[in-house]
Amino acid sequence: MAAETGLFGDAAPRPPLAARMRPRNLDEYAGQKHLIGEGRPLRRAIEQGAPGSLILWGPPGSGKTTLARLLAVHARQSFVPFSAVSEGVPRLREIFSEARERFAREQRGTMLFVDEIHRLNKSQQDSLLPAVEEGLVTLIGATTENPSFEVNGALLSRARVFVLQPLAPLEIEHLLQRALTDAERGLGAQHLVVQPEALQLLCTEADGDARRALTVLESAAAAAGTGGSIDSAAMREALALRFAHSDKGGEVHYNQLSAFHKSLRGSDPDAALYWAARLIEGGEDPMVLFRRAIAMASEDIGMADSQALEVAVAARDAYHMLGTPEGLLPLAHMIIYLATAPKSNSVKQALDAAFESARRTPGAAVPLHIRNAPTRLMKELGYGSGYKYAHESKTGFFAQEYLPEELRGTRFYEPGPFGFEKEIRRRLEWWAKQREDASRDGPSS
Numbered sequence: 001m002a003a004e005t006g007l008f009g010d011a012a013p014r015p016p017l018a019a020r021m022r023p024r025n026l027d028e029y030a031g032q033k034h035l036i037g038e039g040r041p042l043r044r045a046i047e048q049g050a051p052g053s054l055i056l057w058g059p060p061g062s063g064k065t066t067l068a069r070l071l072a073v074h075a076r077q078s079f080v081p082f083s084a085v086s087e088g089v090p091r092l093r094e095i096f097s098e099a100r101e102r103f104a105r106e107q108r109g110t111m112l113f114v115d116e117i118h119r120l121n122k123s124q125q126d127s128l129l130p131a132v133e134e135g136l137v138t139l140i141g142a143t144t145e146n147p148s149f150e151v152n153g154a155l156l157s158r159a160r161v162f163v164l165q166p167l168a169p170l171e172i173e174h175l176l177q178r179a180l181t182d183a184e185r186g187l188g189a190q191h192l193v194v195q196p197e198a199l200q201l202l203c204t205e206a207d208g209d210a211r212r213a214l215t216v217l218e219s220a221a222a223a224a225g226t227g228g229s230i231d232s233a234a235m236r237e238a239l240a241l242r243f244a245h246s247d248k249g250g251e252v253h254y255n256q257l258s259a260f261h262k263s264l265r266g267s268d269p270d271a272a273l274y275w276a277a278r279l280i281e282g283g284e285d286p287m288v289l290f291r292r293a294i295a296m297a298s299e300d301i302g303m304a305d306s307q308a309l310e311v312a313v314a315a316r317d318a319y320h321m322l323g324t325p326e327g328l329l330p331l332a333h334m335i336i337y338l339a340t341a342p343k344s345n346s347v348k349q350a351l352d353a354a355f356e357s358a359r360r361t362p363g364a365a366v367p368l369h370i371r372n373a374p375t376r377l378m379k380e381l382g383y384g385s386g387y388k389y390a391h392e393s394k395t396g397f398f399a400q401e402y403l404p405e406e407l408r409g410t411r412f413y414e415p416g417p418f419g420f421e422k423e424i425r426r427r428l429e430w431w432a433k434q435r436e437d438a439s440r441d442g443p444s445s
Contacts, residue, residue: 017218018211020185021178022066029070030175030210031063031167042162049075053132053139055117055147055156058164061209064142067164068113071140077109078102080137084119089127096131103136110137117141118150125152132158166208173203175210176217187218190226198235205239256282261292265300269339276335286324286331290316293334301338302347304419311337342419350413357407364404397431399438 014020023029026036026046036043045051051071056064072079080095099110114120114128131137132155139159143150147161167175176199179186198220206213220230220238256279263271276289294312301308315334319327373384388398401408415421415428 016215017179017186018214021175021182021214023070025073026070028178029063029066031171032067032164035162035164036067046071046074051075051138051140053159055141055143055151055159055161056164057143057145057147057161059144059166059208061206061211061213062164062166063210064164065113065115068111068140068142072111072113075109075111075138077111077138079111079113081113081115084114084116084124089124092124092127092131096136099131099136112137112139114139114141116143118143118145118147122152125155129154129158167206167210168208169200169203169206172206172208172210172213173199176202176213179214179217187221190221190224190228192221192224192227193229195229195231198230198232201232201235202239257288257292260289261296264293264296264335264338265343267339267343269336272335272339273332276331280328286319286328287316289331290319290334293338297338299348300343300345301341302344302421303424304342304344304346304416304421306420308338308341342416342421344416344418344421346414346416346421353412357410357412361404361406364406367401367404369400370402395434397434399431399435 026043029036034040036046042051051074054071056067058064069079078099080099082091082095095110095112099112102108102110112128112131117125120128128139132139139155141147141151141155141159147156180192180194181188183189202213202216202220206216216235216238220235221228223234223238224230256275260272260275260279263269263275279289280286290312294309294316297309297312312334315330318330321327322330368382369384369386371378371383373379378384386400388400390396390398392398403410415425417425
Protein backbone atom coordinates (compact mmCIF):
# COMPACT_ATOMS: atom_id res chain seq x y z
CA MET A 1 0.00 0.00 0.00
CA ALA A 2 1.36 3.44 -0.91
CA ALA A 3 2.29 5.67 2.00
CA GLU A 4 -0.11 8.53 2.67
CA THR A 5 1.27 11.95 1.85
CA GLY A 6 1.09 14.74 4.40
CA LEU A 7 0.52 18.47 3.92
CA PHE A 8 4.19 19.16 3.23
CA GLY A 9 4.83 16.18 0.96
CA ASP A 10 6.21 13.88 3.65
CA ALA A 11 4.60 10.64 4.74
CA ALA A 12 1.58 11.39 6.91
CA PRO A 13 1.35 9.59 10.25
CA ARG A 14 -0.97 6.60 10.17
CA PRO A 15 -4.26 7.24 12.03
CA PRO A 16 -4.70 5.49 15.40
CA LEU A 17 -6.12 1.97 15.38
CA ALA A 18 -9.46 3.19 16.80
CA ALA A 19 -9.87 5.54 13.82
CA ARG A 20 -8.78 2.92 11.27
CA MET A 21 -11.22 0.35 12.61
CA ARG A 22 -14.18 2.70 12.52
CA PRO A 23 -17.08 0.65 11.06
CA ARG A 24 -17.86 1.24 7.40
CA ASN A 25 -21.41 -0.12 7.59
CA LEU A 26 -24.03 -1.16 10.10
CA ASP A 27 -22.94 -4.81 10.01
CA GLU A 28 -19.47 -3.82 11.30
CA TYR A 29 -20.92 -1.63 14.04
CA ALA A 30 -20.37 -3.13 17.49
CA GLY A 31 -23.05 -3.07 20.16
CA GLN A 32 -26.29 -1.08 20.51
CA LYS A 33 -28.43 -3.92 19.17
CA HIS A 34 -31.37 -2.40 21.05
CA LEU A 35 -31.10 0.55 18.63
CA ILE A 36 -29.80 -0.84 15.34
CA GLY A 37 -30.68 -4.53 15.50
CA GLU A 38 -32.84 -5.92 12.70
CA GLY A 39 -36.27 -4.35 12.81
CA ARG A 40 -35.44 -1.75 15.44
CA PRO A 41 -36.87 1.75 14.80
CA LEU A 42 -33.52 3.52 14.45
CA ARG A 43 -32.20 0.92 12.01
CA ARG A 44 -35.33 1.24 9.89
CA ALA A 45 -34.95 5.03 9.87
CA ILE A 46 -31.28 4.69 8.88
CA GLU A 47 -32.00 2.24 6.07
CA GLN A 48 -34.76 4.48 4.76
CA GLY A 49 -32.29 7.37 4.73
CA ALA A 50 -34.51 9.62 6.84
CA PRO A 51 -33.40 9.48 10.47
CA GLY A 52 -34.39 13.08 11.32
CA SER A 53 -32.65 15.09 14.03
CA LEU A 54 -31.34 12.98 16.91
CA ILE A 55 -29.56 13.27 20.24
CA LEU A 56 -27.22 10.33 20.92
CA TRP A 57 -26.63 9.99 24.65
CA GLY A 58 -24.06 7.52 25.90
CA PRO A 59 -20.71 7.04 27.66
CA PRO A 60 -17.33 7.58 25.98
CA GLY A 61 -16.42 4.95 23.39
CA SER A 62 -19.97 3.69 22.92
CA GLY A 63 -20.03 4.61 19.21
CA LYS A 64 -21.85 7.95 19.04
CA THR A 65 -19.60 9.55 16.41
CA THR A 66 -19.42 6.36 14.36
CA LEU A 67 -23.19 5.99 14.37
CA ALA A 68 -23.57 9.61 13.26
CA ARG A 69 -21.23 9.02 10.31
CA LEU A 70 -23.18 5.94 9.27
CA LEU A 71 -26.39 7.96 9.47
CA ALA A 72 -24.93 10.50 7.04
CA VAL A 73 -23.83 7.77 4.61
CA HIS A 74 -27.25 6.13 4.52
CA ALA A 75 -29.03 9.48 4.27
CA ARG A 76 -26.65 10.53 1.45
CA GLN A 77 -25.97 13.77 3.25
CA SER A 78 -22.72 15.67 3.76
CA PHE A 79 -21.33 14.97 7.22
CA VAL A 80 -20.19 18.23 8.85
CA PRO A 81 -18.65 17.91 12.33
CA PHE A 82 -18.83 20.76 14.84
CA SER A 83 -17.05 20.81 18.20
CA ALA A 84 -18.98 22.43 21.03
CA VAL A 85 -15.68 22.79 22.88
CA SER A 86 -13.58 24.69 20.34
CA GLU A 87 -16.06 26.28 17.91
CA GLY A 88 -18.82 28.84 18.28
CA VAL A 89 -21.75 30.63 16.64
CA PRO A 90 -19.65 32.22 13.82
CA ARG A 91 -18.68 28.74 12.65
CA LEU A 92 -22.31 27.64 12.81
CA ARG A 93 -23.29 30.54 10.56
CA GLU A 94 -20.65 29.41 8.06
CA ILE A 95 -21.99 25.85 8.17
CA PHE A 96 -25.56 27.05 7.57
CA SER A 97 -24.45 29.21 4.64
CA GLU A 98 -22.50 26.31 3.13
CA ALA A 99 -25.48 24.00 3.67
CA ARG A 100 -27.76 26.37 1.77
CA GLU A 101 -25.27 26.63 -1.12
CA ARG A 102 -24.73 22.85 -1.17
CA PHE A 103 -28.44 22.16 -1.44
CA ALA A 104 -28.91 24.76 -4.16
CA ARG A 105 -25.93 23.41 -6.13
CA GLU A 106 -26.14 19.64 -5.53
CA GLN A 107 -29.59 19.05 -4.02
CA ARG A 108 -27.62 17.41 -1.20
CA GLY A 109 -28.55 17.78 2.47
CA THR A 110 -26.22 18.49 5.39
CA MET A 111 -25.93 16.44 8.54
CA LEU A 112 -24.55 18.64 11.31
CA PHE A 113 -22.83 16.55 13.96
CA VAL A 114 -22.44 18.51 17.21
CA ASP A 115 -20.01 16.66 19.44
CA GLU A 116 -20.48 17.28 23.19
CA ILE A 117 -23.63 19.27 22.54
CA HIS A 118 -24.11 19.63 26.30
CA ARG A 119 -21.21 22.12 26.29
CA LEU A 120 -23.12 24.64 24.17
CA ASN A 121 -24.66 27.41 26.25
CA LYS A 122 -28.33 28.34 25.89
CA SER A 123 -27.80 31.07 23.29
CA GLN A 124 -25.60 28.75 21.21
CA GLN A 125 -28.23 26.02 21.37
CA ASP A 126 -30.90 28.55 20.40
CA SER A 127 -28.86 29.48 17.33
CA LEU A 128 -29.35 25.93 16.02
CA LEU A 129 -33.15 26.12 16.11
CA PRO A 130 -33.91 28.07 12.90
CA ALA A 131 -31.75 25.80 10.72
CA VAL A 132 -33.25 22.68 12.29
CA GLU A 133 -36.83 23.95 11.97
CA GLU A 134 -36.25 24.98 8.35
CA GLY A 135 -34.79 21.57 7.53
CA LEU A 136 -31.58 23.24 6.36
CA VAL A 137 -29.58 20.74 8.46
CA THR A 138 -30.26 17.43 10.12
CA LEU A 139 -28.92 17.79 13.66
CA ILE A 140 -27.14 14.87 15.31
CA GLY A 141 -26.02 15.81 18.81
CA ALA A 142 -23.69 13.61 20.87
CA THR A 143 -23.51 13.89 24.62
CA THR A 144 -22.22 11.97 27.62
CA GLU A 145 -24.55 13.97 29.90
CA ASN A 146 -28.25 13.58 30.52
CA PRO A 147 -29.89 15.72 27.81
CA SER A 148 -32.83 16.39 30.13
CA PHE A 149 -30.54 18.69 32.09
CA GLU A 150 -28.06 19.85 29.44
CA VAL A 151 -30.08 20.41 26.24
CA ASN A 152 -32.79 23.06 26.19
CA GLY A 153 -36.40 22.06 25.78
CA ALA A 154 -36.82 23.66 22.36
CA LEU A 155 -34.08 21.49 20.85
CA LEU A 156 -35.24 18.36 22.68
CA SER A 157 -38.74 18.80 21.28
CA ARG A 158 -37.30 18.72 17.74
CA ALA A 159 -35.01 15.71 18.16
CA ARG A 160 -35.47 12.13 19.24
CA VAL A 161 -33.18 10.95 22.03
CA PHE A 162 -31.47 7.55 21.73
CA VAL A 163 -29.54 6.10 24.66
CA LEU A 164 -26.34 4.17 23.88
CA GLN A 165 -25.02 1.63 26.37
CA PRO A 166 -21.41 0.71 27.22
CA LEU A 167 -20.27 -2.21 25.09
CA ALA A 168 -20.46 -5.63 26.71
CA PRO A 169 -17.18 -7.60 27.09
CA LEU A 170 -18.24 -9.99 24.28
CA GLU A 171 -18.86 -7.04 21.95
CA ILE A 172 -15.45 -5.62 22.84
CA GLU A 173 -13.87 -9.03 22.17
CA HIS A 174 -15.49 -9.24 18.74
CA LEU A 175 -14.12 -5.81 17.89
CA LEU A 176 -10.60 -6.69 19.10
CA GLN A 177 -10.56 -9.97 17.19
CA ARG A 178 -11.48 -8.09 14.02
CA ALA A 179 -8.65 -5.62 14.65
CA LEU A 180 -6.17 -8.45 15.20
CA THR A 181 -7.06 -10.21 11.95
CA ASP A 182 -7.60 -7.25 9.62
CA ALA A 183 -4.30 -6.82 7.73
CA GLU A 184 -5.39 -3.66 5.89
CA ARG A 185 -6.84 -1.48 8.64
CA GLY A 186 -5.94 -3.40 11.77
CA LEU A 187 -2.99 -5.31 13.20
CA GLY A 188 -3.27 -8.48 11.09
CA ALA A 189 0.04 -7.82 9.31
CA GLN A 190 1.88 -8.02 12.65
CA HIS A 191 0.87 -11.67 13.21
CA LEU A 192 0.51 -11.13 16.94
CA VAL A 193 -0.21 -13.88 19.44
CA VAL A 194 -2.54 -12.57 22.16
CA GLN A 195 -3.03 -14.94 25.08
CA PRO A 196 -6.77 -15.60 25.76
CA GLU A 197 -6.49 -14.42 29.36
CA ALA A 198 -4.85 -11.18 28.19
CA LEU A 199 -7.67 -10.55 25.74
CA GLN A 200 -10.28 -11.23 28.41
CA LEU A 201 -8.48 -8.88 30.78
CA LEU A 202 -8.68 -6.06 28.24
CA CYS A 203 -12.34 -6.78 27.45
CA THR A 204 -13.16 -6.43 31.14
CA GLU A 205 -10.90 -3.48 31.96
CA ALA A 206 -12.06 -1.41 28.99
CA ASP A 207 -15.22 -0.43 30.90
CA GLY A 208 -17.34 -0.83 27.77
CA ASP A 209 -15.27 1.78 25.91
CA ALA A 210 -14.37 0.53 22.41
CA ARG A 211 -11.95 3.37 21.76
CA ARG A 212 -10.08 2.66 24.98
CA ALA A 213 -9.88 -1.06 24.19
CA LEU A 214 -8.42 -0.46 20.73
CA THR A 215 -5.98 2.16 22.03
CA VAL A 216 -4.65 -0.21 24.71
CA LEU A 217 -4.39 -3.07 22.21
CA GLU A 218 -2.42 -0.85 19.83
CA SER A 219 -0.05 0.12 22.65
CA ALA A 220 0.48 -3.51 23.65
CA ALA A 221 1.07 -4.45 19.99
CA ALA A 222 3.68 -1.73 19.55
CA ALA A 223 5.55 -3.02 22.60
CA ALA A 224 5.36 -6.65 21.40
CA GLY A 225 6.50 -5.94 17.84
CA THR A 226 5.82 -8.01 14.70
CA GLY A 227 5.27 -11.68 15.54
CA GLY A 228 5.29 -10.85 19.25
CA SER A 229 3.19 -12.31 22.02
CA ILE A 230 0.99 -10.38 24.46
CA ASP A 231 0.32 -11.97 27.83
CA SER A 232 -1.63 -10.64 30.82
CA ALA A 233 1.39 -8.84 32.27
CA ALA A 234 2.02 -7.02 28.99
CA MET A 235 -1.64 -6.10 28.72
CA ARG A 236 -1.68 -4.75 32.28
CA GLU A 237 1.35 -2.64 31.47
CA ALA A 238 -0.44 -1.24 28.41
CA LEU A 239 -3.50 -0.53 30.49
CA ALA A 240 -1.27 1.40 32.92
CA LEU A 241 -3.13 3.10 35.76
CA ARG A 242 -6.82 2.75 35.16
CA PHE A 243 -9.10 5.15 36.96
CA ALA A 244 -12.64 4.12 37.78
CA HIS A 245 -15.15 6.17 35.84
CA SER A 246 -16.76 8.73 38.14
CA ASP A 247 -17.23 11.77 35.89
CA LYS A 248 -17.34 14.35 38.67
CA GLY A 249 -20.19 16.76 38.14
CA GLY A 250 -21.83 14.56 35.50
CA GLU A 251 -24.72 12.14 35.59
CA VAL A 252 -22.54 9.08 36.27
CA HIS A 253 -21.14 10.85 39.33
CA TYR A 254 -24.59 11.61 40.74
CA ASN A 255 -25.85 8.13 39.89
CA GLN A 256 -23.00 6.66 41.94
CA LEU A 257 -23.72 9.02 44.84
CA SER A 258 -27.35 7.96 44.62
CA ALA A 259 -26.29 4.30 44.66
CA PHE A 260 -24.13 4.97 47.75
CA HIS A 261 -27.01 6.64 49.63
CA LYS A 262 -29.59 4.04 48.62
CA SER A 263 -27.25 1.20 49.65
CA LEU A 264 -26.94 2.74 53.11
CA ARG A 265 -30.71 3.20 53.33
CA GLY A 266 -31.23 -0.35 52.06
CA SER A 267 -29.02 -1.84 54.80
CA ASP A 268 -26.42 -3.24 52.39
CA PRO A 269 -22.95 -2.47 53.82
CA ASP A 270 -21.16 -4.30 51.01
CA ALA A 271 -22.78 -2.26 48.25
CA ALA A 272 -22.30 0.97 50.21
CA LEU A 273 -18.58 0.23 50.65
CA TYR A 274 -18.26 -0.62 46.95
CA TRP A 275 -19.86 2.61 45.72
CA ALA A 276 -17.80 4.63 48.16
CA ALA A 277 -14.64 2.98 46.83
CA ARG A 278 -15.71 3.60 43.22
CA LEU A 279 -16.31 7.28 43.92
CA ILE A 280 -13.00 7.74 45.72
CA GLU A 281 -11.09 5.83 43.01
CA GLY A 282 -12.71 8.17 40.51
CA GLY A 283 -11.28 11.20 42.32
CA GLU A 284 -14.18 12.10 44.60
CA ASP A 285 -13.43 14.08 47.77
CA PRO A 286 -14.36 11.80 50.72
CA MET A 287 -15.99 14.83 52.36
CA VAL A 288 -18.78 14.53 49.80
CA LEU A 289 -19.49 11.03 51.13
CA PHE A 290 -19.38 12.24 54.72
CA ARG A 291 -21.87 15.03 53.96
CA ARG A 292 -24.24 12.60 52.24
CA ALA A 293 -23.91 10.13 55.14
CA ILE A 294 -24.50 12.76 57.85
CA ALA A 295 -27.72 13.82 56.14
CA MET A 296 -28.69 10.15 55.72
CA ALA A 297 -28.13 9.51 59.44
CA SER A 298 -31.05 11.84 60.23
CA GLU A 299 -33.14 11.22 57.12
CA ASP A 300 -33.11 7.42 57.08
CA ILE A 301 -32.10 6.35 60.61
CA GLY A 302 -33.07 9.27 62.81
CA MET A 303 -34.46 8.44 66.22
CA ALA A 304 -34.26 4.68 65.62
CA ASP A 305 -30.56 5.07 66.50
CA SER A 306 -29.49 8.61 67.35
CA GLN A 307 -25.91 7.41 67.70
CA ALA A 308 -25.80 7.10 63.92
CA LEU A 309 -25.57 10.87 63.60
CA GLU A 310 -22.86 10.99 66.27
CA VAL A 311 -20.87 8.25 64.51
CA ALA A 312 -21.13 10.05 61.17
CA VAL A 313 -19.97 13.40 62.58
CA ALA A 314 -17.18 11.73 64.58
CA ALA A 315 -15.99 9.82 61.49
CA ARG A 316 -15.85 13.07 59.52
CA ASP A 317 -13.80 14.72 62.27
CA ALA A 318 -11.50 11.69 62.44
CA TYR A 319 -10.91 11.94 58.70
CA HIS A 320 -9.98 15.61 59.09
CA MET A 321 -7.47 14.63 61.76
CA LEU A 322 -5.95 11.63 59.98
CA GLY A 323 -6.19 12.45 56.28
CA THR A 324 -5.76 9.82 53.56
CA PRO A 325 -5.29 6.86 53.69
CA GLU A 326 -5.79 6.33 57.45
CA GLY A 327 -8.89 8.53 57.46
CA LEU A 328 -10.63 6.11 55.13
CA LEU A 329 -10.90 3.64 58.02
CA PRO A 330 -13.32 5.88 59.97
CA LEU A 331 -15.19 6.33 56.69
CA ALA A 332 -15.60 2.56 56.37
CA HIS A 333 -16.49 2.32 60.08
CA MET A 334 -19.24 4.90 59.54
CA ILE A 335 -20.54 3.22 56.37
CA ILE A 336 -20.88 -0.16 58.05
CA TYR A 337 -22.55 1.38 61.13
CA LEU A 338 -25.09 3.37 59.13
CA ALA A 339 -25.89 0.50 56.78
CA THR A 340 -26.52 -1.91 59.65
CA ALA A 341 -28.42 0.52 61.90
CA PRO A 342 -32.22 0.23 62.28
CA LYS A 343 -33.97 2.47 59.75
CA SER A 344 -36.66 5.10 60.22
CA ASN A 345 -37.62 8.17 58.21
CA SER A 346 -39.85 9.55 60.96
CA VAL A 347 -37.60 12.60 61.47
CA LYS A 348 -37.96 13.64 57.83
CA GLN A 349 -41.68 12.95 57.81
CA ALA A 350 -42.15 14.98 61.00
CA LEU A 351 -40.18 17.90 59.56
CA ASP A 352 -42.09 17.82 56.25
CA ALA A 353 -45.42 17.71 58.06
CA ALA A 354 -44.45 20.59 60.36
CA PHE A 355 -43.44 22.75 57.39
CA GLU A 356 -46.66 21.91 55.57
CA SER A 357 -48.72 23.00 58.60
CA ALA A 358 -46.60 26.11 59.13
CA ARG A 359 -47.23 27.18 55.52
CA ARG A 360 -50.94 26.43 55.85
CA THR A 361 -51.40 28.37 59.12
CA PRO A 362 -48.99 31.34 58.91
CA GLY A 363 -51.18 33.50 61.16
CA ALA A 364 -51.82 31.00 63.96
CA ALA A 365 -51.34 32.70 67.31
CA VAL A 366 -49.08 31.43 70.09
CA PRO A 367 -51.32 30.24 72.98
CA LEU A 368 -51.42 32.87 75.75
CA HIS A 369 -50.14 30.57 78.50
CA ILE A 370 -46.83 29.87 76.71
CA ARG A 371 -46.17 33.44 75.56
CA ASN A 372 -43.23 35.34 76.98
CA ALA A 373 -44.26 37.99 79.53
CA PRO A 374 -41.29 40.30 80.21
CA THR A 375 -43.43 43.42 80.93
CA ARG A 376 -46.23 44.28 83.33
CA LEU A 377 -48.63 45.09 80.48
CA MET A 378 -48.06 41.68 78.92
CA LYS A 379 -48.82 39.99 82.24
CA GLU A 380 -52.01 42.06 82.59
CA LEU A 381 -53.02 40.92 79.11
CA GLY A 382 -52.69 37.30 80.22
CA TYR A 383 -49.34 36.46 78.67
CA GLY A 384 -47.92 33.39 80.46
CA SER A 385 -51.01 33.03 82.65
CA GLY A 386 -51.67 29.40 83.61
CA TYR A 387 -48.33 28.06 82.36
CA LYS A 388 -47.17 24.98 84.28
CA TYR A 389 -43.44 24.45 84.76
CA ALA A 390 -42.80 20.77 83.92
CA HIS A 391 -40.09 20.30 86.54
CA GLU A 392 -42.55 21.11 89.33
CA SER A 393 -44.36 17.87 88.54
CA LYS A 394 -43.19 14.62 90.16
CA THR A 395 -43.31 13.01 86.72
CA GLY A 396 -41.65 15.93 84.89
CA PHE A 397 -44.80 16.38 82.81
CA PHE A 398 -47.95 18.50 82.86
CA ALA A 399 -50.75 18.03 80.34
CA GLN A 400 -50.99 21.39 78.62
CA GLU A 401 -51.28 22.61 75.04
CA TYR A 402 -48.31 23.98 73.10
CA LEU A 403 -49.71 24.09 69.56
CA PRO A 404 -51.96 26.87 68.21
CA GLU A 405 -55.71 26.36 68.54
CA GLU A 406 -56.00 25.51 64.81
CA LEU A 407 -53.56 22.60 65.17
CA ARG A 408 -54.58 21.26 68.56
CA GLY A 409 -54.15 17.49 68.70
CA THR A 410 -51.96 17.33 65.57
CA ARG A 411 -49.09 14.85 65.57
CA PHE A 412 -46.17 15.40 63.23
CA TYR A 413 -43.82 12.81 64.69
CA GLU A 414 -44.81 9.15 64.53
CA PRO A 415 -42.07 6.84 65.84
CA GLY A 416 -41.21 3.77 63.82
CA PRO A 417 -41.21 0.20 65.15
CA PHE A 418 -37.43 -0.36 65.31
CA GLY A 419 -34.51 0.51 67.55
CA PHE A 420 -34.81 3.25 70.14
CA GLU A 421 -38.10 4.43 68.65
CA LYS A 422 -39.82 1.54 70.39
CA GLU A 423 -38.94 3.26 73.69
CA ILE A 424 -39.95 6.67 72.33
CA ARG A 425 -43.34 5.25 71.30
CA ARG A 426 -43.86 3.94 74.85
CA ARG A 427 -43.12 7.41 76.29
CA LEU A 428 -45.40 9.19 73.83
CA GLU A 429 -48.23 6.78 74.62
CA TRP A 430 -47.79 7.44 78.36
CA TRP A 431 -47.86 11.23 77.84
CA ALA A 432 -50.92 10.89 75.60
CA LYS A 433 -52.68 8.97 78.37
CA GLN A 434 -51.82 11.71 80.89
CA ARG A 435 -53.41 14.26 78.56
CA GLU A 436 -56.53 12.11 78.21
CA ASP A 437 -56.80 11.73 81.98
CA ALA A 438 -56.28 15.45 82.49
CA SER A 439 -58.93 16.27 79.91
CA ARG A 440 -61.37 13.92 81.65
CA ASP A 441 -60.57 14.85 85.25
CA GLY A 442 -59.99 18.59 84.86
CA PRO A 443 -56.79 20.68 85.34
CA SER A 444 -53.65 18.86 86.54
CA SER A 445 -52.21 19.75 89.91
